[in-house]
Amino acid sequence: MKHFLTHITLAAYLFLAASTVALGQTKIEKTFENIHKLDIEGGSIEISYEGNPGQDQIEVIADLGNDEEAGKNLVFVTIGNTLKISYQTPPNSWKNNHRGRRYVHITGPEEIEFSAVNSSGKMHVRMVKSDKIYLKASSGIIEAEDLTGDLDIKASSGKISVSRVTGNVLCKVSSGMASLEYIKGNTDISSSSGKVEAEHIAGEVNISVTSGSASLEDVSTIGSMKLSSGHVKAKKVGFGPNTSFNGNSGAFHIKAQADLDKYNYDLRAGSGMVKVGGSNSSDHLVINNQAPYTITGKIGSGMISIE
Numbered sequence: 472m473k474h475f476l477t478h479i480t481l482a483a484y485l486f487l488a489a490s491t492v493a494l495g496q497t498k499i500e501k502t503f504e505n506i507h508k509l510d511i512e513g514g515s516i517e518i519s520y521e522g523n524p525g526q527d528q529i530e531v532i533a534d535l536g537n538d539e540e541a542g543k544n545l546v547f548v549t550i551g552n553t554l555k556i557s558y559q560t561p562p563n564s565w566k567n568n569h570r571g572r573r574y575v576h577i578t579g580p581e582e583i584e585f586s587a588v589n590s591s592g593k594m595h596v597r598m599v600k601s602d603k604i605y606l607k608a609s610s611g612i613i614e615a616e617d618l619t620g621d622l623d624i625k626a627s628s629g630k631i632s633v634s635r636v637t638g639n640v641l642c643k644v645s646s647g648m649a650s651l652e653y654i655k656g657n658t659d660i661s662s663s664s665g666k667v668e669a670e671h672i673a674g675e676v677n678i679s680v681t682s683g684s685a686s687l688e689d690v691s692t693i694g695s696m697k698l699s700s701g702h703v704k705a706k707k708v709g710f711g712p713n714t715s716f717n718g719n720s721g722a723f724h725i726k727a728q729a730d731l732d733k734y735n736y737d738l739r740a741g742s743g744m745v746k747v748g749g750s751n752s753s754d755h756l757v758i759n760n761q762a763p764y765t766i767t768g769k770i771g772s773g774m775i776s777i778e
Contacts (some may be wrong), residue, residue: 502530512588517574519576590607723773735758
């Protein structure tokens with residue numbers, strides 16, 4: 472009887488141990504050498520990359536949750552000096568949300584060709600130097616900071632946050648919010664709907680808003696400001712040869728850091744008002760200061776106000 476109980480106890484222990492392994496988190500650690508280009512394709516998972524000036528290798532730490540099959544969904548492929556990392560979101564993954572946090576954390580060289588695409592979840596990229604950096608998400612959050620090089624960043628919905636970039640920035644968000652700050656370069660922002668904020672931009676900013684709002688502060692030069700409907704607000708901004716305003720409906724409220732008398736103005740309103748300093752008109756305002764540049768503007772219904 473004692474021998475029989477011993478076998479039952481041992482069997483129970485082995486069953487529990489096997490269960491612990493089956494339910495244990497799937498962690499992956501990998502290292503890659505001589506990688507000059509990194510392409511990431513993620514699914515609904517958290518992805519991060521941090522570059523380190525003194526680091527030569529790519530190091531990956533991934534935790535794919537409490538699913539023993541999850542490791543099969545993370546694929547690594549090297550082609551020459553290019554590393555491709557892809558994560559395929561498993562079917563019915565929404566049923567497994569209770570099975571632990573899933574992420575892929577990557578560290579590597581600061582100087583590397585870099586692109587990352589994620590369907591949903593959070594993407595965080597920091598300390599990268601490259602001629603071009605490409606980031607895209609269908610939905611979720613993209614955070615990018617301390618980058619050197621031209622940045623192309625896109626999100627269908629969700630939130631984009633960009634900080635401390637030396638290079639030109641092309642930012643496109645279909646719906647949601649985009650926030651950009653401390654950019655040393657020209658910045659083009661387009662938003663279908665939602666909210667756009669940009670501040671501390673040492674370069675020219677061009678904005679196109681279909682519907683929603685845009686807020687600018689401390690911008691060296693504003694270029695083309697386009698608005699289908701909504702509101703564009705700017706303060707502490709400078710003017711240049713490309714400064715113009717064009718809107719179907721809505722309002723432009725501009726508080727310039729520039730001397731208004733150093734520019735000419737040609738502003739039109741279909742129904743509404745155009746205003747520069749103490750001068751205003753309900754249809755057409757022309758001010759000739761014998762300046763080299765003329766600021767043009769047209770609003771279908773609404774207001775263009777420059778102070």
